[in-house]
Amino acid sequence: MxxxxxxxxxxxxxxxxxxxxxxxxxxxxxxxxxxxxxxxxxxxxxxxxxxxxxxxxxxxxxxxxxxxxxxxxxxxxxxxxxxxxxxxxxxxxxxxxxxxxxxxxxxxxxxxxxxxxNYTGSKMRGGTIEVLGDAGHKLGGKLQGEKPGKGMKGGKIIVHGRAGAEVGVGMKSGTIIIHGDAGNLVGVDMQGGTIVVVGNAGIYPGTNMYAGKIVIGGKVECLLPSFYADAILPSVKAKGIRFDKSFMLFIGDAIVGGRGLLYLSYEDNKALLEPYKELVEGMRL
Amino acid sequence: MTQILIKNGIVFDPINGINGEVMDIAIKNGKIVESTEIDESKAMIIDARGKVVMAGGIDIHSHIAGPKVNVGRLLRPEDHYLTNKPHVLPHRRAETGLTVPNVFRFGYEYARMGYTFVVEPATPPIKTRHTHEELNAIPIIDKAAFVLVDSNWIALDLISEASTELLAAYFAWLLSSTKTLALKLVDPGSDVAWLIKGKGIDLDDQIPGYDLTPRDIIREIGNASQLLRLPHKMHVHCNRLGYPGNYLTTLKTMDIVREIKRVDDGPALHITHVQFTGYKGDSWTTLRSGGEDIAEAMSRNPYVSLDLGQVIPGRPATTMTADAPFEFVLYHLTRWKWASADTEVETAAGIVPYVYRKRNYVNTIQWVIGLEVALISRDPWRIIPTTDHPNAGPFTDYPKMFAWLLSKKAREDDMRDMSQLALKRSALPSINTEFTLYDLAVMTRAAPAKLLGLEKRKGHLGVGADADVAIYDIDPREVEISKNYKKLIQAFKRTWLVIKDGVIVVKEGEVVKTIYGRTYYAEPVIPSDLEKEVKRVLEKKFKEYYSITLDSFIINEEEIRNPVKIKISTQLTR
Structure with a gap:
């Protein structure tokens, strides 16, 4: 009881x-x-x-x-x-x-x-955190100065409002879902796990990511050139959230030889992703 | 004035030959006196029945101050998370940090372990003002610093061009103008090679730009320090530190004492953190312990002393050394973060964080080497246990190291978690030696005091010594330390009572009063004509090499909190 x-x-x-x-x-x-x-x-x-x-x-x-x-x-x-x-x-x-x-x-x-x-759910290994308002910076992150992979290792964080910069910095595993917008550098130094941002994100999502999955359903300010455009997908489903719009899948970050998956909404970032479309379609020919 | 009488303690005082006798220690005006001299009715009586009384501990090699410690603090913010201990005013300031703590934690933690004298072993001459600023801020303990001379362009010029007398006079000037106690050589000559070629050199390789080898540097600086009759002649960090197979370089470096013209019988060379330079084998996978060979060389060679640089497995460390080329190599091994700095004219330095892992093969061999050297040579008067804080482990783990030296059971218990392959390939599991508390008092009190030439005032409890006393809550008559080593760790981690200069600073493991200790430095007296010649040479060289003037270089006595000058009459005095 x-x-x-x-x-x-x-x-x-x-x-x-x-x-x-x-x-x-x-x-x-x-x-x-x-x-x-x-x-x-x-x-x-x-x-x-x-x-x-x-x-x-x-x-x-x-x-x-x-x-x-x-x-x-x-x-x-x-x-x-x-x-x-x-x-x-x-x-x-x-x-x-x-x-x-x-x-x-x-x-x-x-x-x-x-x-x-700041640092909500930092270095957590299990359990659930649900924030109905906004969260600060470094959600589920590692501490400043630590190696990548020392961040969140498991569990789930759900934020219904917005989140600050460096969401999931250095995370190893687990899930972060943000229903609002996220700040700059979503998933920086990420080594695994999943981040889903339903709203918009700031600059350079996935910087230095080795592995893991980032889904951004809204607008992104800019993208690093070290990501390879892989495919255009008609819809994406991640951690129970379904986006019925077209997404572009990137693989990176090539700077660190990473194989992380970065899904960006193609609908909302047409101006940014237009040049990649030709590359992706050209590869098919 | 304060009078303290410590009654019925079990006293270990090797310099005066006292081994576990129950006796009283009397303190008056910050000095130890005959117990008849004090008035028992006015004195504070401390009942130390069933407790061990020793002089305050002396750490001969611990990086506690200076520019590289400060850069280490900046490099490692994660070292300071969750280590904060709030202040207790008015007697204790806030503490933070683990491997590179703030200045207050250095003083308090050393005091809590019963240490009252700590030496910062490497300070670049031009940055020594900073080192002294930090030493001034460290509470409770007494301090001293060793000055780096091995890659100093002026020293190298004088070695290759001028006479040993002039070199000796330069060192005398350097010691007294930087207010330091002895000369430190780090990977001799390598920092010159690092700046020019980007790599370190072995003992008999030529230094680029000079017609010299590291062997020449060690020999000539050795000769000069003999002429100066320095109490602690040379503090040498050997070449090729951290590379497999470097134990041969260490043995060769030890043999250099035979080429030095010695003026007295004391050790002519101190090899520091010998664990890092005792690797046998030709690669990391075939690494073996060279501890037996070094211990054997020690027994043949009475003019060498050592400190261990004992690795503490399972602990994070921050390696920081003036051996910049090795730090560059270590950075590529760890692939995390690295700070490097070149000090104009004098030296270079590097800082790399590192974690010693218990199951790791190489780290286990490193752990074995330090213990093998100490336990096979069985010469506590010449082997000082240190962790080369923060390079091989934090100084706060000293009690753990003492347990390994005093108890075979402690070693066996920790061996279970370590790399069994590494242990199979080393002699340590079959060594039965166990040091006693008396040996521990030698290694941590008497021997370092003698090595530093401070045996008149420090490291013993005889009449006339400074009243630095540590009382540990452990009764060797009741507790069998080799079986119950946890009791030893507990007692040495938190001292029952520490008296510094006749003031009680630690009670039951907690700091109760903050006072500030002294800073010791050497001033060798040289004849005036030689002094004039050195000044003339230096004025010219300073204009040529340095970015600052000669007058700005010299540190005044007013810049140091509680300075103590040790005048040394040299061989040069006419």
Whole structure:
């Protein structure tokens, strides 16, 4: 049976809060008093959950983190590392959250009804993150300075709004679906997995990608010359989303000897993709 | 003034020949005194019953400051994620970083392990002002730096043209004007070859542009340092570091001491991070450990000392060295990122991140070499355990290394996760040697103090020594360390109590007070006529080579926090 802990902020924090201990794994098996004593960092200062939040929930949490739901009745874009390494259960935020939401997450699900900031689902290995608002930069990405392939390794991220730059930077596996627009450099340094952008994207999607699949259903600002045009497809279906319009398939990025698949909507990028059409049709002859 | 009495501790003090005796240590005004001298009613009494008392540790080779550490910080942002430790004001600043931490973590982590003196082993002369700025900011520990001289154009000119006396006088000027303690040679002559030809050279190859070989450089600098009677004569990083088969170069380099005119009985040559230069075999797949050969050469050659550069498997590292040609090769092996810099006239440097993997064949052989050298030669007075931080592993893993040296069980437990093929091809699994706590006190306290010529003030607990004391919560009478090595790691990771200059800085593994240590530097005294001649030569060379003037080069004593000058009467004094 799933139990719910409802957390509501006593005050809105003015500085970033390291809330990595707000996860079902940390709550599991603890009494309510013990949960209230879990330490967070507000700025550099230690603060207990009970001092920052009013907590309403059962006296004792179940042993299995999968049976715990944490409900943040009010979000704040200062709350970082929410759901850090969580292995099961569910976190629902009825508002915004900060950076690194679901960092290194292994299972369970996070639903954010507002917006998230940078590095949402960064380095996650499993589970689901759903953002009803917008997400920041480096969605499902690796950290700055790490090798390609150190990003997201599994699981699923769904963003219903827009996403910032460098979606899925260095991702290895897993799925990212963005129903709105995405920023520049979608899937940079990508080594596997799937990114689907239903809306438009910025410049240079798929820069330095080795493998994986990027589908962009809207307009793209420009494309790198290191992608080979492969075919024109009448329609594309990716991760349950069907686009009933013609797409052009590119393979690249040749700079790194990659074999990644980049699907760009031909309908929306006629001016950009017109020159490639002749090449693709010429090959057939 | 503060008086402290440490009662009933189990004292290990090799310089004074004390091996695990229960005795009292008295501290007054930052110095160790006879226990009769202090007034017990006014003194702070520390009950160290069942605890090990040693002098503060000394690390002879750890890259803690200087331009390349700073470039390493810029190169590795991922090294700083999730390593932050917030400040606890007023006594502790915030810490961050793992292999290239911020200055505060250097000081605090060393203090937490009971180390109170650390040497930055390579600073390019022209950038030493920066090195001192960083050393000034490192809290708690005492510091010193070694200055790079091997690819310095002025030094090379003087070696090929002028007399050994003039060369010695130049080094005396260099040490006192850069405020450093000893001379460091990194892959002698290779940085000149790197700049001109883009590759490193072996011991007997000719240096482009000069009629010299690295062998000549080591010999002549050795002779000059003998004339100067420097306490730590030469700190040599051997040629062909990191290449399979380089143990022969190391053995040849050790033999150079026979060509040096020695003036005293101390070691004439210190081979640093010997693990990186002890590879046998002719390719990476046939790599073997040259540890046995090096240990054997050590026993034949009493004028050489070593430090290990012990690899810590399963840990990330950031290799940073003035051996720029090797870093270029390593960059092509790792294919990730690389920073390279050439310092005008003097040297070059490279930085490449690296991860030592447990199951990797080559990394296991590297792990074996360091331990084999130490365990086969069994000479704690000449072998210093280091990890060449951050090249072979972070210094925070020293306790792990101590466990491998003190306990066969610790080695066997870690061997299970390593490359079995590599272990099958090496002697380490059959070595039963286990050092004792006394040996550990020698290796980490007494021997480095002697090698640096600081054995009067550092590395012991005799009367008159600086009051740098580390008390570890481990009772060797109750805990059998070779069986229960985890206890040793725990005790040495977080010291129970550390006293620095008579002030308690660490209590139960946590920093409770921040003070700032001293910076030691050598000033050899040379006759005035020789000094004038050096000035005359330098003025001409500086105009020719350097982009700055001679006056801007010299670092003043005011630029250093708590400087301590060590005057050295040289052979040149008339």
């Amino acid at each position: 799933v139990v719910t802990y409802a957390l509501s902020l006593k005050y809105v924090p003015a500085v970033l809060v390291d809330a990595r201990r707000i996860t079902p794994d940390q709550f599991a098996g603890k009494k309510l008093d013990e949960i209230k004593k879990i330490v967070l960092l507000e700025g550099g200062r230690e603060v207990r959950i009970g001092e920052l939040f009013d907590i309403v929930g059962p006296e004792r949490a179940p042993e299995n983190p999968g049976d715990i739901e944490i409900l943040l009745k009010q979000g704040s874009n200062k709350l970082c590392y929410l759901g850090y390494r969580m292995s099961g259960g569910r976190i629902v935020v009825e508002g915004d959250v900060g950076h690194f939401t679901g960092y290194k997450m292994r299972g369970g699900s996070i639903v954010v009804k507002g917006n998230t900031r």
